[in-house]
Amino acid sequence: MNRFFSSLLGARTLKTVLAVTLAAALMKYVFHKPMFFACIGAVIAVERTVSSSFQAVVIRNIGTIVGGLIGIVITSYTQNIIFISLGLIPIIWIHNVINKTESIVPAAIVYFAVAYMNTMGSPWEYGIIRILGTLIGTLIGLGINLLIYPPRPEANNIQ
Numbered sequence: 001m002n003r004f005f006s007s008l009l010g011a012r013t014l015k016t017v018l019a020v021t022l023a024a025a026l027m028k029y030v031f032h033k034p035m036f037f038a039c040i041g042a043v044i045a046v047e048r049t050v051s052s053s054f055q056a057v058v059i060r061n062i063g064t065i066v067g068g069l070i071g072i073v074i075t076s077y078t079q080n081i082i083f084i085s086l087g088l089i090p091i092i093w094i095h096n097v098i099n100k101t102e103s104i105v106p107a108a109i110v111y112f113a114v115a116y117m118n119t120m121g122s123p124w125e126y127g128i129i130r131i132l133g134t135l136i137g138t139l140i141g142l143g144i145n146l147l148i149y150p151p152r153p154e155a156n157n158i159q
Contacts, residue, residue, distance in 0.1 A: 011149040016046040019141040041137025046145045053145050057138040063106030064134040071114030072127035084115045
């Protein structure tokens, strides 16, 4: 029973909650912008190991930047479903060229968020806020994960 509560409220859980709280507060009270994507970024960044935290942050931010920028450009000119769907081609191509295929899925998610979930009217405003929110959340999550009870060194970390 004690092991159950230990894993339920372990250091990683508490660090994730702290990172999400800080990311949400920063977005809401400092930037006065939506908190949702910063919170997702914070959750993604708090991983079991230092290298997996860095890798998660890189994967998420590359995908967010590529998907967000392509979403901004395409939806600035059209809302046509066919053209928006074709926007996946440059997303996949860019990630293949830069050898970051693991960022394709986050890029596609952000791309479709910019194309279809934009509640701000301007694709530029929504896309930039989406990119910055994710960047802020992932950096806060990474910082919390590295500064408060840092993950054990890779060699000792049992997955």
